[in-house]
Amino acid sequence: MQRVGFTTTIPLEVIVAAGKTPVDLNNFFIGGQHAPRFVEDAEMAGFPRNTCGWIKGIFTAVMESGIREMVAVTEGDCSYTKALMELLSLEGVTVIPFAYPHGRDRETLRFEIEKLMRHFSVEWESVYQAKERLDLIRHKVREIDRLTWEQNVVSGRENHYFQVATSDMNSAPDTFEAEVDAFLREARCRTPFKDELRLAYIGVPPIFDDLYTFLESQGGRVVFNETQRQFAMPYDLNDLVEQYRSYTYPYDIFHRLSDIIPEAGKRRVDGVIHYVQSFCFRQIEDLIIRRKLPFPILTLEGDKPTRLDARTKIRIEGFLEMLAERQGPETGNERS
Numbered sequence: 050m051q052r053v054g055f056t057t058t059i060p061l062e063v064i065v066a067a068g069k070t071p072v073d074l075n076n077f078f079i080g081g082q083h084a085p086r087f088v089e090d091a092e093m094a095g096f097p098r099n100t101c102g103w104i105k106g107i108f109t110a111v112m113e114s115g116i117r118e119m120v121a122v123t124e125g126d127c128s129y130t131k132a133l134m135e136l137l138s139l140e141g142v143t144v145i146p147f148a149y150p151h152g153r154d155r156e157t158l159r160f161e162i163e164k165l166m167r168h169f170s171v172e173w174e175s176v177y178q179a180k181e182r183l184d185l186i187r188h189k190v191r192e193i194d195r196l197t198w199e200q201n202v203v204s205g206r207e208n209h210y211f212q213v214a215t216s217d218m219n220s221a222p223d224t225f226e227a228e229v230d231a232f233l234r235e236a237r238c239r240t241p242f243k244d245e246l247r248l249a250y251i252g253v254p255p256i257f258d259d260l261y262t263f264l265e266s267q268g269g270r271v272v273f274n275e276t277q278r279q280f281a282m283p284y285d286l287n288d289l290v291e292q293y294r295s296y297t298y299p300y301d302i303f304h305r306l307s308d309i310i311p312e313a314g315k316r317r318v319d320g321v322i323h324y325v326q327s328f329c330f331r332q333i334e335d336l337i338i339r340r341k342l343p344f345p346i347l348t349l350e351g352d353k354p355t356r357l358d359a360r361t362k363i364r365i366e367g368f369l370e371m372l373a374e375r376q377g378p379e380t381g382n383e384r385s
Protein backbone atom coordinates (compact mmCIF):
# COMPACT_ATOMS: atom_id res chain seq x y z
CA MET A 50 0.00 0.00 0.00
CA GLN A 51 1.27 3.45 -0.82
CA ARG A 52 2.40 5.42 2.21
CA VAL A 53 1.25 8.99 2.89
CA GLY A 54 3.26 11.04 5.39
CA PHE A 55 1.99 13.97 7.43
CA THR A 56 3.55 16.61 9.64
CA THR A 57 1.01 16.57 12.46
CA THR A 58 -2.40 15.02 13.15
CA ILE A 59 -4.75 15.37 10.18
CA PRO A 60 -8.14 13.79 9.46
CA LEU A 61 -6.72 10.27 9.42
CA GLU A 62 -10.05 8.87 8.23
CA VAL A 63 -9.42 10.31 4.73
CA ILE A 64 -6.07 8.53 4.35
CA VAL A 65 -7.49 5.25 5.66
CA ALA A 66 -10.58 5.53 3.42
CA ALA A 67 -8.26 5.96 0.44
CA GLY A 68 -6.59 2.64 1.29
CA LYS A 69 -3.21 4.31 1.93
CA THR A 70 -0.81 3.67 4.78
CA PRO A 71 -0.66 6.68 7.12
CA VAL A 72 2.76 7.71 8.46
CA ASP A 73 3.04 10.39 11.12
CA LEU A 74 6.49 11.73 10.26
CA ASN A 75 7.07 12.84 13.87
CA ASN A 76 6.61 9.26 15.07
CA PHE A 77 8.79 7.92 12.25
CA PHE A 78 11.55 10.34 13.30
CA ILE A 79 11.43 9.98 17.08
CA GLY A 80 10.41 6.32 17.21
CA GLY A 81 13.32 5.07 15.12
CA GLN A 82 16.82 4.14 16.25
CA HIS A 83 18.51 7.08 14.55
CA ALA A 84 16.70 10.20 15.74
CA PRO A 85 19.89 12.12 16.74
CA ARG A 86 21.46 11.36 13.36
CA PHE A 87 18.31 12.55 11.55
CA VAL A 88 18.80 15.99 13.10
CA GLU A 89 22.52 16.04 12.27
CA ASP A 90 21.86 14.99 8.68
CA ALA A 91 19.39 17.86 8.23
CA GLU A 92 22.01 20.28 9.56
CA MET A 93 24.56 18.79 7.16
CA ALA A 94 22.03 19.41 4.36
CA GLY A 95 22.01 23.08 5.35
CA PHE A 96 19.25 23.52 7.96
CA PRO A 97 20.19 26.34 10.34
CA ARG A 98 21.15 25.23 13.83
CA ASN A 99 18.44 27.49 15.25
CA THR A 100 15.58 25.61 13.55
CA CYS A 101 13.26 23.33 15.53
CA GLY A 102 14.62 19.79 15.99
CA TRP A 103 11.28 18.25 14.97
CA ILE A 104 11.38 20.02 11.58
CA LYS A 105 14.92 18.80 10.97
CA GLY A 106 13.93 15.29 12.00
CA ILE A 107 10.85 15.31 9.73
CA PHE A 108 12.95 16.46 6.76
CA THR A 109 15.36 13.53 7.11
CA ALA A 110 12.45 11.17 7.86
CA VAL A 111 10.91 12.00 4.47
CA MET A 112 14.23 11.72 2.66
CA GLU A 113 15.11 8.36 4.25
CA SER A 114 11.69 6.74 4.28
CA GLY A 115 11.18 7.02 0.53
CA ILE A 116 7.75 8.61 1.11
CA ARG A 117 6.76 10.46 -2.07
CA GLU A 118 3.44 11.96 -0.95
CA MET A 119 2.65 13.88 2.20
CA VAL A 120 0.09 16.18 3.78
CA ALA A 121 1.54 19.32 5.32
CA VAL A 122 -0.50 21.29 7.85
CA THR A 123 0.02 24.89 6.82
CA GLU A 124 -2.22 26.54 9.40
CA GLY A 125 -2.78 25.52 12.97
CA ASP A 126 0.54 23.81 13.49
CA CYS A 127 3.92 25.14 12.71
CA SER A 128 5.36 28.31 11.27
CA TYR A 129 8.19 26.30 9.67
CA THR A 130 5.93 23.98 7.68
CA LYS A 131 5.54 26.16 4.58
CA ALA A 132 9.30 26.37 4.01
CA LEU A 133 9.59 22.63 4.69
CA MET A 134 6.88 21.97 2.07
CA GLU A 135 8.72 24.07 -0.49
CA LEU A 136 12.00 22.30 0.17
CA LEU A 137 10.45 18.84 -0.05
CA SER A 138 8.55 19.66 -3.25
CA LEU A 139 11.93 20.63 -4.72
CA GLU A 140 13.04 17.10 -3.82
CA GLY A 141 10.16 15.69 -5.88
CA VAL A 142 7.76 14.94 -3.02
CA THR A 143 4.07 15.65 -3.70
CA VAL A 144 2.92 17.91 -0.88
CA ILE A 145 -0.79 18.45 -0.18
CA PRO A 146 -1.54 21.45 2.06
CA PHE A 147 -4.17 21.17 4.79
CA ALA A 148 -5.22 24.09 7.01
CA TYR A 149 -7.04 24.11 10.34
CA PRO A 150 -8.96 27.41 10.10
CA HIS A 151 -8.12 30.13 12.55
CA GLY A 152 -11.28 30.70 14.62
CA ARG A 153 -12.40 27.06 14.18
CA ASP A 154 -14.96 27.98 11.53
CA ARG A 155 -17.01 24.88 10.76
CA GLU A 156 -17.66 25.56 7.07
CA THR A 157 -14.01 26.35 6.35
CA LEU A 158 -12.88 23.21 8.11
CA ARG A 159 -15.42 21.13 6.18
CA PHE A 160 -14.12 22.68 2.95
CA GLU A 161 -10.52 21.76 3.90
CA ILE A 162 -11.50 18.16 4.69
CA GLU A 163 -13.41 17.88 1.41
CA LYS A 164 -10.40 19.26 -0.46
CA LEU A 165 -8.32 16.48 1.05
CA MET A 166 -11.05 13.97 0.13
CA ARG A 167 -11.02 15.18 -3.48
CA HIS A 168 -7.25 14.75 -3.67
CA PHE A 169 -7.53 11.15 -2.43
CA SER A 170 -10.73 10.47 -4.43
CA VAL A 171 -12.87 9.39 -1.48
CA GLU A 172 -16.50 10.10 -0.55
CA TRP A 173 -18.07 10.85 2.84
CA GLU A 174 -19.48 7.33 3.07
CA SER A 175 -16.07 5.64 3.02
CA VAL A 176 -14.62 8.34 5.26
CA TYR A 177 -17.29 7.57 7.88
CA GLN A 178 -16.62 3.84 7.52
CA ALA A 179 -12.96 4.54 8.26
CA LYS A 180 -14.00 6.67 11.24
CA GLU A 181 -16.04 3.80 12.63
CA ARG A 182 -13.01 1.49 12.39
CA LEU A 183 -10.62 4.05 13.93
CA ASP A 184 -13.08 4.99 16.69
CA LEU A 185 -13.08 1.38 17.91
CA ILE A 186 -9.33 1.64 18.53
CA ARG A 187 -9.58 5.17 19.95
CA HIS A 188 -12.19 3.91 22.39
CA LYS A 189 -9.74 1.28 23.69
CA VAL A 190 -6.93 3.83 23.96
CA ARG A 191 -9.31 6.06 25.93
CA GLU A 192 -9.63 3.17 28.37
CA ILE A 193 -5.82 3.11 28.74
CA ASP A 194 -6.02 6.82 29.60
CA ARG A 195 -8.74 6.14 32.19
CA LEU A 196 -6.68 3.34 33.71
CA THR A 197 -3.83 5.86 34.03
CA TRP A 198 -5.57 8.52 36.09
CA GLU A 199 -8.52 6.68 37.66
CA GLN A 200 -7.17 3.20 38.36
CA ASN A 201 -3.50 4.26 38.61
CA VAL A 202 -2.18 1.16 36.85
CA VAL A 203 -0.57 2.74 33.77
CA SER A 204 2.66 4.75 33.71
CA GLY A 205 2.98 8.19 32.15
CA ARG A 206 5.26 6.83 29.43
CA GLU A 207 2.83 4.05 28.49
CA ASN A 208 0.01 6.59 28.41
CA HIS A 209 2.13 8.81 26.16
CA TYR A 210 3.05 5.97 23.82
CA PHE A 211 -0.44 4.61 23.15
CA GLN A 212 -2.06 8.01 22.71
CA VAL A 213 0.67 9.46 20.50
CA ALA A 214 0.54 6.35 18.32
CA THR A 215 -3.13 7.00 17.47
CA SER A 216 -2.13 9.85 15.14
CA ASP A 217 -1.27 7.18 12.51
CA MET A 218 -2.23 3.98 14.40
CA ASN A 219 1.44 2.98 14.06
CA SER A 220 0.78 2.77 10.29
CA ALA A 221 -1.05 -0.55 10.80
CA PRO A 222 -4.41 -0.22 12.61
CA ASP A 223 -5.04 -3.97 13.01
CA THR A 224 -1.60 -4.67 14.49
CA PHE A 225 -1.84 -1.62 16.72
CA GLU A 226 -5.26 -2.68 17.98
CA ALA A 227 -3.89 -6.11 18.91
CA GLU A 228 -1.08 -4.39 20.85
CA VAL A 229 -3.64 -2.21 22.65
CA ASP A 230 -5.77 -5.28 23.52
CA ALA A 231 -2.78 -7.16 24.93
CA PHE A 232 -1.74 -4.13 26.96
CA LEU A 233 -5.22 -3.65 28.39
CA ARG A 234 -5.38 -7.31 29.47
CA GLU A 235 -2.04 -6.98 31.26
CA ALA A 236 -2.62 -3.52 32.79
CA ARG A 237 -5.99 -4.47 34.33
CA CYS A 238 -4.22 -7.09 36.47
CA ARG A 239 -1.60 -4.72 37.86
CA THR A 240 -1.27 -3.43 41.40
CA PRO A 241 -1.95 0.33 41.42
CA PHE A 242 0.92 2.81 41.74
CA LYS A 243 1.12 4.36 45.20
CA ASP A 244 2.61 7.37 46.92
CA GLU A 245 3.38 9.41 43.86
CA LEU A 246 2.99 13.00 42.86
CA ARG A 247 0.43 13.37 40.12
CA LEU A 248 1.57 15.44 37.17
CA ALA A 249 0.12 16.92 34.01
CA TYR A 250 2.29 17.14 30.91
CA ILE A 251 1.29 19.89 28.49
CA GLY A 252 2.81 21.13 25.25
CA VAL A 253 4.17 19.30 22.21
CA PRO A 254 5.40 15.76 22.91
CA PRO A 255 8.91 15.71 24.42
CA ILE A 256 11.99 15.27 22.27
CA PHE A 257 13.80 13.83 25.33
CA ASP A 258 13.63 10.06 25.43
CA ASP A 259 13.84 9.56 29.21
CA LEU A 260 11.59 12.28 30.63
CA TYR A 261 8.81 10.00 31.89
CA THR A 262 11.15 7.42 33.36
CA PHE A 263 13.15 10.11 35.15
CA LEU A 264 9.98 11.70 36.56
CA GLU A 265 8.83 8.31 37.80
CA SER A 266 12.23 7.56 39.33
CA GLN A 267 11.71 10.77 41.34
CA GLY A 268 8.19 9.88 42.45
CA GLY A 269 6.22 11.90 39.89
CA ARG A 270 3.82 10.13 37.53
CA VAL A 271 2.17 11.86 34.59
CA VAL A 272 -1.58 11.20 34.74
CA PHE A 273 -2.53 13.66 32.00
CA ASN A 274 -0.73 13.99 28.67
CA GLU A 275 -2.47 16.94 27.06
CA THR A 276 -1.46 16.90 23.39
CA GLN A 277 -1.11 13.14 23.12
CA ARG A 278 -4.68 12.74 24.44
CA GLN A 279 -5.84 15.18 21.79
CA PHE A 280 -4.23 13.05 19.07
CA ALA A 281 -6.49 10.22 20.28
CA MET A 282 -9.65 12.33 19.66
CA PRO A 283 -10.97 12.14 23.23
CA TYR A 284 -14.48 13.56 22.85
CA ASP A 285 -16.15 10.60 21.15
CA LEU A 286 -18.01 12.73 18.61
CA ASN A 287 -20.04 11.21 15.77
CA ASP A 288 -19.68 14.20 13.48
CA LEU A 289 -16.25 14.14 11.80
CA VAL A 290 -16.06 17.89 11.17
CA GLU A 291 -16.98 18.54 14.79
CA GLN A 292 -14.33 16.04 15.91
CA TYR A 293 -11.57 18.06 14.22
CA ARG A 294 -13.13 21.33 15.39
CA SER A 295 -13.09 20.22 19.02
CA TYR A 296 -9.55 18.86 18.74
CA THR A 297 -7.61 21.56 20.57
CA TYR A 298 -3.97 21.32 19.44
CA PRO A 299 -4.14 23.32 16.16
CA TYR A 300 -6.20 26.15 17.55
CA ASP A 301 -5.55 29.01 19.94
CA ILE A 302 -4.15 28.62 23.45
CA PHE A 303 -7.46 29.59 25.07
CA HIS A 304 -9.21 26.67 23.37
CA ARG A 305 -6.43 24.40 24.68
CA LEU A 306 -6.80 25.84 28.18
CA SER A 307 -10.53 25.09 28.13
CA ASP A 308 -9.51 21.42 27.95
CA ILE A 309 -6.40 21.51 30.15
CA ILE A 310 -7.90 23.20 33.22
CA PRO A 311 -10.90 20.87 33.79
CA GLU A 312 -8.93 17.72 32.87
CA ALA A 313 -6.04 18.56 35.20
CA GLY A 314 -8.56 19.29 37.96
CA LYS A 315 -10.52 16.07 37.39
CA ARG A 316 -7.29 14.06 37.49
CA ARG A 317 -6.20 15.80 40.73
CA VAL A 318 -2.77 16.83 39.51
CA ASP A 319 -0.28 18.33 41.93
CA GLY A 320 1.74 20.18 39.31
CA VAL A 321 2.22 20.76 35.60
CA ILE A 322 5.22 20.18 33.35
CA HIS A 323 5.02 22.53 30.37
CA TYR A 324 7.37 21.30 27.69
CA VAL A 325 8.56 23.78 25.06
CA GLN A 326 10.74 23.11 22.06
CA SER A 327 13.75 25.30 21.33
CA PHE A 328 13.08 27.77 18.52
CA CYS A 329 9.31 27.06 18.57
CA PHE A 330 6.84 29.95 18.45
CA ARG A 331 4.73 28.08 21.00
CA GLN A 332 7.25 29.05 23.69
CA ILE A 333 5.53 32.44 23.83
CA GLU A 334 2.33 30.70 24.97
CA ASP A 335 4.13 29.81 28.21
CA LEU A 336 3.47 33.42 29.32
CA ILE A 337 -0.30 32.89 28.99
CA ILE A 338 -0.23 29.40 30.49
CA ARG A 339 1.57 30.75 33.57
CA ARG A 340 -1.08 33.41 34.03
CA LYS A 341 -4.06 31.15 33.49
CA LEU A 342 -3.26 27.73 34.98
CA PRO A 343 -4.09 27.40 38.69
CA PHE A 344 -1.32 24.84 39.32
CA PRO A 345 2.43 25.02 40.03
CA ILE A 346 4.22 24.88 36.66
CA LEU A 347 7.70 23.82 35.61
CA THR A 348 8.66 24.84 32.08
CA LEU A 349 11.21 22.56 30.44
CA GLU A 350 12.93 23.24 27.14
CA GLY A 351 14.32 20.58 24.82
CA ASP A 352 16.30 20.92 21.61
CA LYS A 353 17.55 17.60 20.23
CA PRO A 354 16.60 13.94 20.77
CA THR A 355 18.89 13.17 23.70
CA ARG A 356 18.62 12.09 27.29
CA LEU A 357 17.84 14.73 29.91
CA ASP A 358 20.82 16.93 30.75
CA ALA A 359 22.00 17.42 34.35
CA ARG A 360 20.56 20.92 34.67
CA THR A 361 17.09 19.79 33.58
CA LYS A 362 17.23 16.86 36.01
CA ILE A 363 18.14 19.19 38.88
CA ARG A 364 15.25 21.51 38.00
CA ILE A 365 12.82 18.55 37.93
CA GLU A 366 14.10 17.31 41.29
CA GLY A 367 13.64 20.78 42.82
CA PHE A 368 10.11 21.07 41.42
CA LEU A 369 9.03 17.67 42.72
CA GLU A 370 10.53 18.41 46.14
CA MET A 371 8.55 21.64 46.26
CA LEU A 372 5.33 19.78 45.33
CA ALA A 373 5.97 17.14 47.99
CA GLU A 374 6.49 19.84 50.63
CA ARG A 375 3.23 21.51 49.59
CA GLN A 376 1.42 18.23 50.15
CA GLY A 377 2.71 17.93 53.72
CA PRO A 378 3.10 14.77 55.79
CA GLU A 379 -0.55 14.56 56.83
CA THR A 380 -1.68 13.55 53.32
CA GLY A 381 0.29 10.33 53.56
CA ASN A 382 1.25 10.96 49.97
CA GLU A 383 5.00 11.62 50.17
CA ARG A 384 7.27 10.85 47.30
CA SER A 385 8.37 7.28 47.08
Ligand code: SF4
Nearest residue numbers: 101103126127326329
Ligand atom coordinates in the same frame (compact mmCIF):
# COMPACT_ATOMS: atom_id res chain seq x y z
S1 SF4 B 1 7.76 22.05 18.12
FE1 SF4 B 1 7.01 24.03 17.36
S2 SF4 B 1 8.48 24.67 15.81
FE2 SF4 B 1 8.77 22.47 16.18
S3 SF4 B 1 7.54 21.43 14.66
FE3 SF4 B 1 6.28 21.60 16.49
S4 SF4 B 1 5.13 23.53 16.24
FE4 SF4 B 1 6.85 23.55 14.76
